Amino acid sequence: MKITILALFPDEMKQFFLKGIFQKAAKKNLFEIQFINIRDFTVDRYKKVDDYPFGKQKGMLLKPDILERAITSIENYHRYRVIYPCPKGKIFNQTLANQLGQEDGIILICGYYEGMDERLISRFNIQKISMGDFVLSSGELPSLMIAEAVIRLIPDVVGKKSSVEEDSFISGLLEYPQYTHPREFSGMQVPEVLISGHHQKIQEWKKRESLKTTLHVKPELLKTYQPTKEERKILQKLLIENDT
DSSP: OOEEEESOOHHHHHGGSSSSSHHHHHHSSEEEEEEGGGGOOSSSSOOOOEOOTOOOOOSSSOHHHHHHHOOOOOOOGGGGGEEEEEEEEEEOOOHHHHHHHTTSSEEEEEBBBTTHHHHHHHTTEEEEEEEESSSOOBBHHHHHHHHHHHTSSSSSSSSHHHHHHHTTTTSSOOOOOOOOOOETTTEEEEEEESSSSSSSHHHHHHHHHHHHHHHHOOOGGGGGGGOHHHHHHHHHHHHHHHOO
């Protein structure tokens, strides 16, 4: 997996992946990530990357010719999915992260100012992706979020495959509550079942709590989730509890 991020402040963004599991995984060549400075592809002495949009003299747009030179400078760029984080795109979720993880590579363009020239979207068949119904000053944080979501799916980046599969959304449900030491905190105890050593009961508790959390916090996930016969019984009991 090769990830390329086009940005105006690449050195600052690079620091995000120079720590923890990402740094270790990069040293093992589990993935490759590079940051490209958009200003390196300007042709004027002021290194100007933006200009006024036609039709109004307010706000600025990233110039398409500069971005085109930046994209085409990437080796085998035509093999990679080009992504532009912006509010107009499809909402990012784990399913989309899984799809991007199947690509040979992705190119992320960080938006600035009012965005970019629409012709660039057509030129490279760029996919717009939104992180939600809110506005940020740039596409840097969304690009880092997308990159992390994809990278952590790569085998051996996080660790055991099971630890990734148990994550919220990957299993189709939200994760169950988790606890650590001390056993008593602020008058509250760790659930007795978790310290019982009874593995089957622990797994049953985790499943019930996962379904309960999903039902209460993000019930819309259950519209596409395919529960087992046992899980349907648990959901029925939870719904009865809610009504009483």
